[in-house]
Amino acid sequence: MRILVTGANGQLGKDLVKILEDTHEVYGCDRHALDITSTVQCKNVINKVNPDVVIHTAAYTAVDLAETEEDEAYKVNVFGTRNLTAAAEELGAKFCYISTDYVFDGNASKPYKEYDDTNPQSIYGKTKRAGEQLVQSLSSKYFIVRTSWVFGIHGTNFVKMMLNLSKERDTLKVVNDQIGSPTYTVDLSRFIAQLVETESYGIYHATNSGTCSWYDFACAIFEESGISIDIQPCLTEDFPRPAPRPKYSVMDHLSIRANGFEDLRNWREALRDFMRELKG
Numbered sequence: 001m002r003i004l005v006t007g008a009n010g011q012l013g014k015d016l017v018k019i020l021e022d023t024h025e026v027y028g029c030d031r032h033a034l035d036i037t038s039t040v041q042c043k044n045v046i047n048k049v050n051p052d053v054v055i056h057t058a059a060y061t062a063v064d065l066a067e068t069e070e071d072e073a074y075k076v077n078v079f080g081t082r083n084l085t086a087a088a089e090e091l092g093a094k095f096c097y098i099s100t101d102y103v104f105d106g107n108a109s110k111p112y113k114e115y116d117d118t119n120p121q122s123i124y125g126k127t128k129r130a131g132e133q134l135v136q137s138l139s140s141k142y143f144i145v146r147t148s149w150v151f152g153i154h155g156t157n158f159v160k161m162m163l164n165l166s167k168e169r170d171t172l173k174v175v176n177d178q179i180g181s182p183t184y185t186v187d188l189s190r191f192i193a194q195l196v197e198t199e200s201y202g203i204y205h206a207t208n209s210g211t212c213s214w215y216d217f218a219c220a221i222f223e224e225s226g227i228s229i230d231i232q233p234c235l236t237e238d239f240p241r242p243a244p245r246p247k248y249s250v251m252d253h254l255s256i257r258a259n260g261f262e263d264l265r266n267w268r269e270a271l272r273d274f275m276r277e278l279k280g
């Protein structure tokens with residue numbers, strides 16, 4: 001298949017392009033090759049490549065900054081997504097949109113299912129949900145893949161941040177009252193690669209299996225890397241941030257099970273592989 005990937009220079013996009021290249025003809029577009037906020041560029045590039053599938057990973061991802069840069073966040077995540085979806089639909093291409101656990105409010109006490117009501121609390125979450133809605137109304141062949149707590153070799157993420165902080169400090173405080181599921185870019189990319197080959201359209205929750213708090217995640221990172229450091233659990237209120245975070249963003253993988261896909265492995269096993277990848 002011919003696959004166009006947006007955000008090819010991002011944390012997920014880079015790994016996704018690499019994995020897809022093994023079996024497909026891939027056109028990875030970074031912002032320079034395809035600025036998704038330009039309707040004309042979206043049409044021109046998509047028409048020129050004439051892809052069977054568009055995988056849309058590009059996004060305005062600065063969650064806190066989005067609270068003050070609302071227009072820019074909407075421009076990229078909502079109208080950029082609209083531009084791509086409309087151009088892909090004109091060619092009859094499948095459309096795969098990467099979305100987020102931030103579409104939920106985090107007040108649940110059991111895992112969110114794919115078709116549960118959304119209620120985003122942050123500007124970022126609202127823009128990603130609005131992007132989903134445009135994909136759902138403009139594409140006749142869509143996959144929406146919601147993921148969370150992503151880590152990979154490219155870009156910045158929680159794992160790298162913890163490892164860097166441990167070089168500067170002897171003690172760390174990490175939030176223990178937000179629960180979610182970490183997700184390794186390599187595992188997510190492999191799932192997306194399988195998914196887009198099918199016609200099993202719809203919404204998917206795709207994270208590594210299992211759940212933890214940021215504090216548990218940090219403990220695991222230091223255990224896996226053999227670093228000894230004093231880590232203290234703390235509360236969300238101890239680290240006030242501009243954008244609210246969902247307290248509980250665990251997502252059930254109902255669509256993965258019901259459509260016969262193999263579930264993503266446990267996050268701890270994925271973390272172990274990532275640490276190996278980091279060491280080179």
Ligand SMILES: NC(=O)c1ccc[n+]([C@@H]2O[C@H](COP(=O)([O-])OP(=O)(O)OC[C@H]3O[C@@H](n4cnc5c(N)ncnc54)[C@H](OP(=O)(O)O)[C@@H]3O)[C@@H](O)[C@H]2O)c1
Nearest residue numbers: 007009010011012031035036057058059061100147149150
């Ligand atoms: N990271 C997470 O924990 C997480 C969790 C849930 C969902 N997601 C979703 O997963 C997807 C991938 O995230 P990620 O972690 O790979 O993010 P990322 O590293 O920030 O990558 C996003 C990419 O989008 C590009 N981009 C931004 N504005 C653009 C524009 N106008 N035109 C074209 N490209 C543009 C950025 O380009 P520049 O490099 O030039 O800025 C960047 O390379 C996103 O859709 C995100 O919402 C991420």
